[in-house]
Amino acid sequence: MSNGPFALWRWARLFNDRGVFAEGLLTTLLVSALALSMALIIGVVLGLCSTSRNRILKTVARVYVEFFQNTPLVIQVFFIYNALPMIGVRWDVFTIGAVGVGVYHGAYVAEVVRAGIHSIPPGQSEASRAQGFTHLQTMWYVVLPQTIQIILPPLTNQAVNLIKNTSVLAIIAGGDLMYRADSWASNGALSYAPAYIVTGLLYFILCFPLATWARRYEERLKSRDIIHEPLEEVVEC
Amino acid sequence: MLSQVIADVFTPANIQYLIIGLIITLGIAVCTVLLSVLIGSVLAICRNYEKIILGKIAGVYIEIFRNTPLLLWILVCVFTIRGGNPLLRGSLALVLYTSSVIAEIVRGGLNAIPKGQFEAANSQGFRFHQTIFYIVLPQCFHKIVPSLMSQIVTTIKDTSFLSQFAIMEFFYRSRIIMSSLSQSVTVTSLHVFVIFLFVALVYFVINFTLSSFVHGMQKKALTSY
Numbered sequence: 001m002s003n004g005p006f007a008l009w010r011w012a013r014l015f016n017d018r019g020v021f022a023e024g025l026l027t028t029l030l031v032s033a034l035a036l037s038m039a040l041i042i043g044v045v046l047g048l049c050s051t052s053r054n055r056i057l058k059t060v061a062r063v064y065v066e067f068f069q070n071t072p073l074v075i076q077v078f079f080i081y082n083a084l085p086m087i088g089v090r091w092d093v094f095t096i097g098a099v100g101v102g103v104y105h106g107a108y109v110a111e112v113v114r115a116g117i118h119s120i121p122p123g124q125s126e127a128s129r130a131q132g133f134t135h136l137q138t139m140w141y142v143v144l145p146q147t148i149q150i151i152l153p154p155l156t157n158q159a160v161n162l163i164k165n166t167s168v169l170a171i172i173a174g175g176d177l178m179y180r181a182d183s184w185a186s187n188g189a190l191s192y193a194p195a196y197i198v199t200g201l202l203y204f205i206l207c208f209p210l211a212t213w214a215r216r217y218e219e220r221l222k223s224r225d226i227i228h229e230p231l232e233e234v235v236e237c
Numbered sequence: 238m239l240s241q242v243i244a245d246v247f248t249p250a251n252i253q254y255l256i257i258g259l260i261i262t263l264g265i266a267v268c269t270v271l272l273s274v275l276i277g278s279v280l281a282i283c284r285n286y287e288k289i290i291l292g293k294i295a296g297v298y299i300e301i302f303r304n305t306p307l308l309l310w311i312l313v314c315v316f317t318i319r320g321g322n323p324l325l326r327g328s329l330a331l332v333l334y335t336s337s338v339i340a341e342i343v344r345g346g347l348n349a350i351p352k353g354q355f356e357a358a359n360s361q362g363f364r365f366h367q368t369i370f371y372i373v374l375p376q377c378f379h380k381i382v383p384s385l386m387s388q389i390v391t392t393i394k395d396t397s398f399l400s401q402f403a404i405m406e407f408f409y410r411s412r413i414i415m416s417s418l419s420q421s422v423t424v425t426s427l428h429v430f431v432i433f434l435f436v437a438l439v440y441f442v443i444n445f446t447l448s449s450f451v452h453g454m455q456k457k458a459l460t461s462y
Contacts, residue, residue: 005317070444071437072394074401075408079433082415086426160304167306171401178308185316192317200305207304 010191014198017184024180025202031097031176032163038102039162040155043109048139050110051117061110068107073168076100081172093174097166105162112154116147149221156214160207167203177202242431245422251414258410259439265324265399265406266392269331270339274385276332277339282369284340285347295340302337308398310334315402327399335392342384346377383451383458390444390451397440411436 014021050061068076077100080091091099120143128138170178177199185195283295302310307330314330315323350373358368378385400409415432418424 066445066448067441070390070394070441070448072397072408072440074394074397075433075437075440078412079437083426083429083433086429164304164306167308168398170308171398178306178312182312192313196309196313196317200301200309203305203309204301208300211300211304 005191005193010189010194013189013191014184014194020180020184021177021198021202024175024177027094027169027175027180028163028166028177029206031094031101031166031169031174032159034098035100035102035105035166036159036162038098039105039109039158042103042106043113044144046106046110047113047117048136050114051139052135061114065107065110068104069111073100073104073165074171076104077168077172093169093172096172097169097174097176101162101165101168104165105158108158108161109155112151112158113147115154116151117143119150120146150226153214153218153221156210156217160211160214163206163210164203239427239431242425242427245418246414246428246431246435254414255407255410258405258407261324261405262393262396262407263443265328265331265396266389269328269335269392269396270385270389272332273335273339273388274343276336278343278374280336280340281343281347285344286365286369299337299340302334303341307331307334307395311398311402323402324399324404327402327404331392331395331399335388335395338391339385339388342381342388343377345384346381347373349380350376383454386451386454387448390447393440393444393447407439408436 046061046064049057050065052058077096080089080096080100081093084091117139124142124146125138128142129135133141166176167178169176170182173179181195181199185192280295280299283291284299286292310330310333311327314326314333318326318329321329354372354376355368358372363372396406397408399406400412403409411432415424415429418428422428
C-alpha cells in the first residue's frame, strides 16, 4: 500500500469519516449565519449613527468602527476566550465565534452602509424633511431603500470575508469546518492533503458563487450608470 | 494595585522581548505586501491582457485564494511543506493569499486606464510590454496606492494568525509573557486584561495611523479632480 500524501486509502478514510466534515460545515454555516445577522444589525445601526447629526452618536460609531477595524480578529476572539472567563463571562466556543466574528464585521458593514447613505444625493433627505418626515423616517422610507442595491455587492463581499473569517474558530477549538478538518488530519494518520483539499473545496463552494454574483451585479449597476465608482475602499477585511 | 500589575508585566526584559516581536510582525507584513505587489501585478496583467493560457491560470489562482480562508493556507504551508522554518512557511502562506487580493486591487487600477492610452502608445510605436511598463503601470500604481496601504493594515492584522504556530511574532510573544508571568507573580485577571489591552492598543495605534493616512490620501485624490 502506498504511503504518499495523496494515497488512495487516505481518501477512502476521509470518505468514511465524511460525517466529521459535514458537522464542521454545518457549524461553519450556522456561525456564519448568526454572525452575519449580527453584523448587519450592528452595521445598519452604526451606519445610521455615523450619518446622523448627533455628535455623541457619531463619535460612538466612529470609535467602534476604528477600534474593530484596526485590531486583529484573532486577538478579539482570544480576549473573549481567555480573558473574559476570568471575570465570570463564560461562553461556549460557538457563541464566541458568532459574537466575535459578528462584532468584528459589524464595523465593516457600518462603513458600507455609511458609504451607501452618502451616495444618495442630499436633496432626497432635504425633500423628505420638507415633507415632515423625521430623520429616522427619512432614513427608513427614503434613503435606505435606495442604498440597498448600491451596497449589495460590497455587503456580499463582506459575507464572503465573514465566512472565511469564521475559520478563526479553529484556533480556539471551535468545532467549525477548519478545526474538524485539521484535527481529523492530525489524528487520521496525518492525511493532511485530502483533508485540506476537501476543506478548501467546501469553503470555495460557499464563497465563489457569492463573490462572482457580487462582481456581476456591480458590473451591471455600473453599466446602467447607477454607480460610477464601486464603494470598494471599505470592503477589504 | 494597577501600578503593581504594570510593574509586573512591563519589566525591561519583557519590553525588549515584545519590541523584537513587533519588529518581526511589521517585517513580515511589509515583506509580504512588497512580494505580493510583485506577484499580484503579474497575475493582474496576465488576467487582464492574456486571455489564453496564462490569463486562465491567473484567474484560477486568484479565485481559489480569494475564496478560501487564509488560515487554510497557513495550515497547508506550515504542516505540509518540508524545509525552511515555520516563520518562512507561515509568511509564504501570507504571500500566496495576499497576492490574490492585491492582484484584484491592481486589476481595478488597470481597468481604470482608458483604452485610448493603449491606442495612442501603439500609434507611437510602443510595443505591448513597453506600453504596460512605461504608460499603464505608473498610472495604475498612482491610483491604487491608498488601497495598497490599507492592505498593509490588513496584513499586519493577519500576521496574528501566525501566533498559533509558535512563530515568534508580536501576539505570540505577548501570549508567552502571559503564561510565563505565573512563575514570578500570582497572576490576577488584571494582569491578563492589561496585557490584552496593551496588545490591542499597539495594533490599534499602528493601524489607525496608517489608515488615517490612507483616508487623507483618498480625500486629497477626490478634491484634486
